[in-house]
Amino acid sequence: MAAHATRDSARGDGEICRDRAWLHCHAIGVASGGGGMKRTWILTAIGRDRPGIVAHVTKVLYALGGNLEDSAMTRLCGEFAIMLVFSAPGLVTAKRLERAFRPVASRLGLATHLKPLAATAQRSTTRPRVSLISVYGADHPGIVYRVAELLARSKINITDLSTHRTTGNRPLYHLLLEVELPNRLDPARLERRLKTLGRRLGVTVSLRAAETTVL
Template sequence: MEHLVVTVIAQDQPGLVERVAQCIADHGGNWLESRMSRMAGQFAGILRVAVPAESHAELVEALQGLSIHGIRILLAPSGDEPSCVAKPVLLDLVGNDRPGIVRDITRLLTELGVNVESLITDVMPAPMSSEPLFHAEAMLAVPVSLTLDALKIQLETLADDLMVELNIRAES
């Protein structure tokens, strides 16, 4: 079996995921894992597919053919997972919305060698004031050489500068 990473984006509509899933199944592919979401009328997702080597080229062609239905597809070979050992850490952040929060947090994480494995953000009105509140939840892969306490100190210093509340905890 060969593995593909498939990125999908299209105007949101009923049956979109089914159309992609049917295309994969029609070519003997196996849908292994995915992350998909609707936002601002668009639907986007990334998935990993296993396909028999003899069906690989036909599946690629069929997926690209979904463009006639307004479905854009980007394909990449599935790479090997990094051999680096990391600890999973969950980061939760809330603060008044302003430009640059994600940039500043991710800059510090990059400097510390921390990988962002997943990131979910949104802006919602605050319960009492209705002021926009920014919320971010991230799953981080922290190098084993970086202690949770050292990461907390660095992030809390930045959180104070950004005026955001931050929670960090090791994921078990």
């Protein structure tokens, strides 16, 4: 046990949370505190990866009676990025939140941004059709732009995007997108358009429906 603990303590939060570690924390209940109606906020924090970032940031939320509702965390080139959606008692103002996060941000070298989340943005009344698009081939400029442009013209919303580039004499590029398809859009037609674009770019493109995950 001691050996495992020593290894984990030497790893950064980004390494521990790698591979698109989406931490959907709907089931994590922290002290709710008083203050009547709650407000919802989104916090972003970026800084050099090191152990303890997640613990220090969420400790601030806990101390203020906040509830962590959703989050995404990843590491890119040694930098650790966090996006947190959380609710807090109505008496917890933006100034109080900023004041509470300031010592942690200073100690860990984090650049933070806090924004209130509008009530209309918190819930959607319709269930979108979620699909996954995979793009794979030789790396060259413009792959993400050309695919994103095609999707934008079709009014398709990108909800998640990740990329991976291999090293070597002939680097390969893998782009994975999670998208929401409008109800009127024909997936087969979209796939044909994507494959046509893929041939122009010299990459392989596939489209499939995303599996529903129950937490």
